[in-house]
Amino acid sequence: MSANNIPYKIYLNESELPKAWYNLRADMKNKPAPLLNPGTHAPMTAQELSGVFCEELVRQELDETTPYFPIPQEIQDFYKMYRPSPLVRAYCLEQKLQTPAKIYYKFEGNNTSGSHKLNSAIAQAYYAKQQGLKGVTTETGAGQWGTALSMACSYFDLDCKVYMVKVSYEQKPFRREVMRTYGASVTPSPSLETQVGRKILAEHPGTTGSLGCAISEAVEVATSTEGYRYVLGSVLNQVLLHQSIIGLETKAALDKYGIQPDMIIGCAGGGSNLGGLIAPFMGEKLRGEADYRIIAVEPASCPSFTRGKYAYDFCDTGMVCPLAKMYTLGSGFIPAPNHAGGLRYHGMSSTLSQLYADGLMEAVAVPQTEVFQAAETFARVEGILPAPESSHAIKVAIDEAIQCRETGEEKTIVFGLTGTGYFDLVAYEKFHNGEMSDYIPTDEDLQASFDKLPKF
Ligand SMILES: *Cc1c(COP(=O)(O)O)cnc(C)c1O
Secondary structure: OOHHHOOOEEOOOHHHOOOEEEOHHHHOOOOOOOOEOOOOOOEOOHHHHOOOOOHHHHHHHHOOOOOEEEOOHHHHHHHOOOOOOOEEEOHHHHHHHOOOOEEEEEEOOOOOOOEOOHHHHHHHHHHHHHOOOOEEEEEEOOOHHHHHHHHHHHHOOOEEEEEEEHHHHHHOHHHHHHHHHOOOEEEEEOOOOOHHHHHHHHHOOOOOOOHHHHHHHHHHHHHHOOOEEEOOOOOOHHHHHHHHHHHHHHHHHHHHOOOOOOEEEEEOOOOHHHHHHHHHHHHHHHOOOOOOEEEEEEEOOOOHHHHOEEEEEEOOOOOOOOEEEEEEOOOOOOOOOOOOHHHOOOOOOHHHHHHHHOOOOEEEEEOHHHHHHHHHHHHHHHOOOEOHHHHHHHHHHHHHHHHHHHHOOOOEEEEEEOEEOOOOHHHHHHHHOOOOOOOOOOHHHHHHHHOOOOOO
16 A cells, blocks of 8 residues: 555544454463462462452453453443544654654553553453442552543442552642542552551551552452452553553554554553553464564663563562562562653563563663653654653664664554653653653662562
8 A cells, every 4th residue: 555545643443443352362372370379379269369359350360262352342332432542653753763664653642541551440340340349449659540440430430449659649649639530539558547558657657658558458458348349450461451452453553554563662561551562463473473573661770571580479569469470570679769650560461471481572671861862852743742651662662763764674663652741740850950860770689679589
């Protein structure tokens, strides 16, 4: 197809929209390692998991053979508000970089939560409602997940209790008000409402909280309150399954115009947007039908793939959650204050971890100031203020496009633009004032944390 028959932004018609999520694990020869019970070290059973998570979500979590899960009609109806998301040709960026590469990005920031997280929030809220629950609990750090879940819960008339890391609660009061607009209750964590919160406050009086601590509070409330379950916004297989909508739409849009990508790039925190974006492409790769370079981008301050250990570890700091085998920096690892809050998790999705261990994808770690330089370049020529997390993918897409300029190769690059950065302006301010740091952990820092990995 000639270039001028391809729209600048590719949308899909209703008949072209994906009607089922794709479960990448079905095509993996080496399946991701199972979650283990932290007490017995035996694989977690559906029954054990269903005390914490909704039943249907447990079924999705444990299913590694069914390739497609039909998307319930109610969820497809909700998608009409903000999907399909556009696949945009970054003409102005290509021009700016003077590159022969063709750059496309899939933009997930077109909803109030400002990120892709709404894709899994709406699915998890739907199954909670189906099960007849009263509500759900969760934690949020930077606030995107809490906002997305609040939106999804208000749509299905479910109660939503969000434990927000205290430092974010204080620094991002606007996020909190968005969540309250959607009817959620937002509690700074650690709080006096839970046993674990009271214990942590007694031991560390002025603590500003952490994600691990907020998870422990949200899990305690879910498991001790009738009609409630806990939901999580990343890392889990079920979240990757819901996020496959990103990749399925991307693939449908590319196929519609006969565009064959050479590489697919995404930022990786817990791995959900990347796992979703690459799902159908990785599926083709696993089945031997096509080949792509697939690149995960992580912060140099929290380098789980590039410097982590592939081992069983706790998913939370409170060590109450199941053990997962993943690339990890250790559940006690506290990354330096990095402004990409969504990429500060110590571990990585067990599905992506297995694919990385099998050499099916690459990973790159990038320092923060270079990420913000890329963010600024992008904002100036593409008109979108990107989230710091998303800007990790922008940084590597730009690097690859510059490489193409040097070699003269006309490669097609697709990257995931996961969200917008309107609540991250303090980070942009630090960058503009030249006050941004690039702390990279030393080998000794990491070793101290690896020494505390569970041994068995
Ligand atoms: C949460 C978040 C991420 C990282 O989470 P993943 O599960 O790795 O996708 C990336 N970008 C944005 C905008 C986010 O909110």
